[in-house]
Amino acid sequence: MRVSPLTITSYTATCAAGAGREALARALASRRGGLTPCDFSATPLGTWIGRVPEIERAALPGDLAAWDCRNNRLAWYGAGRDGFTERVAAARRRYGAARIALVIGTATSSVGATEEGYARLLEDGQYPPELRRPIIHAPHSLTDFLRNALRLDGLSMTIATACSSSAKVFAHAERLVRLGLADAAVVGGTDSLCGSVLFGFHSLGLLSPEPCRPFDRDRRGISLGEAAGFALLEPQGEGPLLLGYGESSDAHHMSAPHPEGRGARLAILEALASAGVSAEEVDYINLHGTASRKNDEIEAQVVAELFPRRTFASSTKGWTGHALGTAGILEAVITLLALERGLAPGTLNTESVDCACGPQIRLKNEPRAIRIATSHSFGFGGSNCVLVFGRERLS
Amino acid sequence: MRRIELHVQGIAFWAPRLPGWERARAILRGEAAAPAEPAARPSPALLAPTERRRAPDTVAVALEVAAGACASAAREPRTLPSVFASTYGDLAVSDALCGQLARAPLETSPTKFHHSIHNAAAGYWAIATGCAEPYSALTAHQHTFGIGLLTAAVQTLSSGTAVLYVAYDIEARGPLATMARSRGILGAGLVLDTHPSDRSRMCLELSVEEQTGCIPTRARAQNEALVAGNAMASCLALYEALAEERAREIVVALPGAKALRLALAPRP
Numbered sequence: 001m002r003v004s005p006l007t008i009t010s011y012t013a014t015c016a017a018g019a020g021r022e023a024l025a026r027a028l029a030s031r032r033g034g035l036t037p038c039d040f041s042a043t044p045l046g047t048w049i050g051r052v053p054e055i056e057r058a059a060l061p062g063d064l065a066a067w068d069c070r071n072n073r074l075a076w077y078g079a080g081r082d083g084f085t086e087r088v089a090a091a092r093r094r095y096g097a098a099r100i101a102l103v104i105g106t107a108t109s110s111v112g113a114t115e116e117g118y119a120r121l122l123e124d125g126q127y128p129p130e131l132r133r134p135i136i137h138a139p140h141s142l143t144d145f146l147r148n149a150l151r152l153d154g155l156s157m158t159i160a161t162a163c164s165s166s167a168k169v170f171a172h173a174e175r176l177v178r179l180g181l182a183d184a185a186v187v188g189g190t191d192s193l194c195g196s197v198l199f200g201f202h203s204l205g206l207l208s209p210e211p212c213r214p215f216d217r218d219r220r221g222i223s224l225g226e227a228a229g230f231a232l233l234e235p236q237g238e239g240p241l242l243l244g245y246g247e248s249s250d251a252h253h254m255s256a257p258h259p260e261g262r263g264a265r266l267a268i269l270e271a272l273a274s275a276g277v278s279a280e281e282v283d284y285i286n287l288h289g290t291a292s293r294k295n296d297e298i299e300a301q302v303v304a305e306l307f308p309r310r311t312f313a314s315s316t317k318g319w320t321g322h323a324l325g326t327a328g329i330l331e332a333v334i335t336l337l338a339l340e341r342g343l344a345p346g347t348l349n350t351e352s353v354d355c356a357c358g359p360q361i362r363l364k365n366e367p368r369a370i371r372i373a374t375s376h377s378f379g380f381g382g383s384n385c386v387l388v389f390g391r392e393r394l395s
Numbered sequence: 396m397r398r399i400e401l402h403v404q405g406i407a408f409w410a411p412r413l414p415g416w417e418r419a420r421a422i423l424r425g426e427a428a429a430p431a432e433p434a435a436r437p438s439p440a441l442l443a444p445t446e447r448r449r450a451p452d453t454v455a456v457a458l459e460v461a462a463g464a465c466a467s468a469a470r471e472p473r474t475l476p477s478v479f480a481s482t483y484g485d486l487a488v489s490d491a492l493c494g495q496l497a498r499a500p501l502e503t504s505p506t507k508f509h510h511s512i513h514n515a516a517a518g519y520w521a522i523a524t525g526c527a528e529p530y531s532a533l534t535a536h537q538h539t540f541g542i543g544l545l546t547a548a549v550q551t552l553s554s555g556t557a558v559l560y561v562a563y564d565i566e567a568r569g570p571l572a573t574m575a576r577s578r579g580i581l582g583a584g585l586v587l588d589t590h591p592s593d594r595s596r597m598c599l600e601l602s603v604e605e606q607t608g609c610i611p612t613r614a615r616a617q618n619e620a621l622v623a624g625n626a627m628a629s630c631l632a633l634y635e636a637l638a639e640e641r642a643r644e645i646v647v648a649l650p651g652a653k654a655l656r657l658a659l660a661p662r663p
Contacts, residue, residue, distance in 0.1 A: 001554060043500050098605060098651055107512065111489070118493040118570060125570055137574040139484055139513055140536040153651040155603075157535045157542045160484075160513030168531060172546065175553045180397045181545075181603060195496040200508035202501070247529030249521040251473075254509040266527055380509075381518025383530065 003244045003274045004178045005393055006185075009237040010087035012078065013229035013333035016050030017319040020081030025337050028345040029365065033319040035211040035223050040193050047207040049193060050225025050321030052077070067145035069113040069136045071106075075146060075190040078228025087232055088150050091184055101182035102147055102156035103173045105165030105189035107325030107380075109158070110141040112194035142190055154182050160325065163288070163379030164247075165189055166229065167328025170387055171245045173233055188230030189326040197224055197324060204255060212291035212322070214315035215300060215361050216350040219291045225321020229329035240336050243372070243388045244275025250382030256294055261302040263384045264376070268306060271386035276394055277372055279307050284344045284373040285360070286335045289315020290322050295378065297356045304358030312368060313360040318348030328377040328385065335375045335389055344368045399548045399601040402662070404557060404594045405468025405586030407460040408634055409437055411579055412621040416463060423618050423631075423638035436580055441523035449506060450519070452565040453485040456582035457516035458523065461561045464584030468594050470557060472524035475586065476550060477559040479517040479532045480543025482626040483567070483575050485510055490569035516563065540583075540630045541647040541655045547587055548601050557588035564626035578624030583634060591662060597637060600658040604646070609654035612636075612645035633657060 011021070016034025018024035027034065035048045055073040059065070064076070079085050091100060113136045117127040126132070135141055143158040159165050159172060166189025173185035191197075201207050201224060208221035233242060248270065250263035257264065272279060285307070288299055296315075303313055316334050323330050338344050346364045353361060371391055378384045406416050411433030413419035421427035437459035438447055450458075457479060465472045483489075488510045495503050509515060514532035521530055531550075535542040540562050547560035563582040567575045587599070613619060614631040622628045629648065636643045636659050647655040 041500065098653070111493075114489065114571060114574075115493050115496050117574075118497040121497070121570055126573060127570060132574070134574045134576075135536070137571060138482070138534075138536055140482075140534045140539075144536060147650070155542065155545070155653065156650040157533050157546065159531060159533050161517070161530070161532050162512050162514055172531070175549050179399075179549055179552060181549065195500055196492060196508070196511060199496060199500040199503040200492075200505075200511070203503045203505040203508055249518075249527050249530055251521040251525050251527050253522065254515070254518055255505075263527060379514075380512055381514040381532075382521055383514055383518065383532075385529075 001274055002276055003174055005241045005243050006174055006177060006233040006235060007237045007239045007241055009232050009234050009239045010084055011231040011333055011336055012082035012084045013227060013330050014052060014078035014081055015227035015320040015323060015330055016052055016225050019054065021337060025341060027319060029343060031348060033348050035321055041195060041198055045198060045202055046209050048211045048223045051193060052226055064149055066133055067136060069110045071110040071112060071142055071190055071192040072145040074192045074226060074228045075142055076149060078190060079230055084230055085150060088186055091232060095183040097151060097153040099183040100152050100154045101173055101176045101185040102143060102152045102154060103159065103169040103185055103187050104143040104146060105159045105169045105325050105328060106142050107162050107165055107191050108194055108196055109139045110136045111196055112192060113137060115195045150186065152186060161379060161383040162381050163324055163327055164377040164383040164385040165325035165328060167377035167385035167387055168247060170242055171247055177235065184234045186230060186232055189329045190228040191324045191326040192226040193224065206292055208291060211349050212317055213349045214289035214291040214317055214347050215296045215354050215357050217352045217354045219296060222290045222292050223321040225323045227320060227323035227326045227330040229326060229333050240339055241390050241393065243390045244271050246270030246274060246386045248384045252382055255380055257298045257378060261298040263382055264299060264302045264378055267384040267386040271374060271388050275388040281372050282307060282311055282374055283370040284338050285311060285313035286331045286375040287313050287315040288376040288378045289317055291317060296354065300354065300357040300361060303360050307360050309359045311360045312344045312362050312366060314345055314347045314362050316345050331375045332387055335373045339370045339373045339389055339391060342367055342369055399552050401548055401551055401587045401589060401599045402591045402595045403585055403597045403599050404588050404592060405464040406596060406637055407463030407467060407584035409456055409459050409582045410622050420638040423635045429621050451485045451488050451510045452580055453563060454516045454519050456580050457561050457563045458520055460582035460584035461520050461559060464559060464586045468586035470586055473526040475557055475559040476528040476554060477530040478543055478547040478550060479530060480539050480562040482534055482536060482539045482564050483577060484513045486565055486567040486571060486575055486577060490571045494569065535650050538648050538650045540627055541649045545655055551587045551589055555589055557586055560585045560587060562627050562630055577626035581622050581625040581627045583630045595662045598660045598662060602656045604654040604656050609646050611648045
């Protein structure tokens with residue numbers, strides 16, 4: 001199935017490495033990462049995290065106070081970078097609020113607020129009064145907040161497929177626009193640090209005691225990060241393009257990839273076919289590259305098998321940490337920056353590349369003309385999504 | 396607004412007082428009485444015995460209706476892309492996990508963590524059936540059933556293949572139950588296709604109403620009472636219409652004060 005390309009007329013991302021496109025591009029170019037020793041939980045974890053401290057001081061404006069919590073603050077702060085909310089307001093005037101779909105991905109939404117409620121239960125077993133706001137304890141919290149904050153009134157939904165969530169939002173939005181159910185779409189995601197993911201990944205033995213080193217022979221696991229990212233998709237306009245996408249399931253294990261990378265391979269091939277491009281045409285791949293032992297080994301094998309030597313592939317999680325459900329949009333934004341600015345980011349913190357890696361996986365940044373770029377998101381529950389971006393429509 | 400014309404190839408339903416589509420169909424048609432005692436939660440035969448015991452309620456009920464819908468459509472589960480919709484995900488697991496994090500976070504169980512993700516049921520379904528087709532797991536709060544159904548319809552039309560749709564919610568537990576209101580277990584499944592087959596039950600035409608003020612259809616009061624309080628209870632109007640097997644139009648709420656109009660007709 002060929003995808004109808006959509007123009008990305010505005011996009012932005014905020015994470016520990018930088019808030020907004022300029023800051024993020026500078027961090028990538030200067031190889032300055034955002035990971036710091038974990039100071040988030042009262043119980044020490046001995047790991048590194050990508051924290052966005054700015055949001056802790058910035059409560060939501062009064063009319064949005066009902067949605068106030070860490071995750072929605074991060075979403076609001078992130079949507080405020082790069083003039084994104086203004087671009088959405090202009091689109092709203094152009095298309096009408098009812099004709100702009102809102103498709104948002106998140107792994108944990110504002111579950112941090114629910115955790116806080118449980119940590120601070122009153123003697124009668126009730127939440128403290130300031131946390132008695134049902135919407136922030138529902139997984140749709142983030143999207144409901146954004147619908148109100150951006151004043152959108154079209155079809156809206158939360159996609160929650162763990163680490164592929166905010167990659168799959170591009171696929172859902174493209175289908176809604178192609179079938180005439182929306183004229184344009186706001187996509188994106190936000191995930192913030194919380195106990196569930198910190199202690200959940202700890203329980204799986206997947207947290208690295210040092211800043212994560214994707215594809216390193218001696219990598220020791222992942223670093224968690226928080227992030228917000230958004231994009232405005234329109235049928236026409238100025239900007240890079242969503243050319244295709246591929247979705248698949250591993251059908252293997254809840255938290256370990258398929259040993260032969262079956263789902264990853266299917267998603268990559270489907271994405272290329274939907275865009276009408278061959279593997280030889282892909283100039284840059286932003287890898288899932290979490291720095292977990294298994295993910296990197298299998299992803300490297302699949303990339304080595306499918307792509308030529310010249311393809312430049314890297315993981316940028318050494319800068320940002322793994323933003324889980326928001327990794328898809330965060331790395332889509334990093335991929336678009338590489339495409340538009342002609343600088344392929346390498347892989348941060350990695351010293352010696354694992355022997356499973358082919359020549360595609362690079363450590364150093366490299367100026368490079370990029371015409372076609374892809375981004376991989378492979379998640380818990382075996383849900384995979386690969387996105388294809390380009391600078392122009394293909395004939 | 397364009398219309399989407401589909402065929403309902405498979406139907407499944409499970410709630411403690413509507414346990415399984417064949418019984419639910421007769422009860423919803425008023426031809427049989429609902430069981431006096433609620434049925435015990437289904438046991439997902441697809442899972443290995445150890446996983447079956449540990450499976451949370453969401454996984455148990457979602458796998459039950461997913462398998463039921465595929466069987467009723469005579470479709471091989473691993474050939475179908477799917478959409479899984481749940482307002483809240485597994486509220487019992489969320490309660491247990493948040494309680495654990497408050498008490499002794501370092502003792503968090505990896506199994507609980509696996510079960511806490513919104514795509515746990517969809518992931519276990521893909522694993523159990525060996526299905527490499529994509530799935531989506533979604534929520535839209537009180538509009539979850541409608542947007543999930545529309546998403547499944549969009550995916551069916553877009554891919555030209557049959558799609559499995561599964562909607563479910565379970566009972567809230569603990570302090571979270573004061574914020575997320577849901578009672579009992581409910582699972583509902585459909586297999587939708589663009590083409591009719593000898594398994595086709597009903598033709599289903601979907602259209603999105605842009606104007607506000609459309610009032611969602613409610614099931615008859617005695618039927619509604621059988622799933623009262625479940626966060627997914629609004630799906631019952633469609634299943635009542637599917638049980639009646641006659642031409643009928645019903646309205647399901649969508650986000651943005653829109654509505655999904657569903658025109659049902661018996662297969663020609």
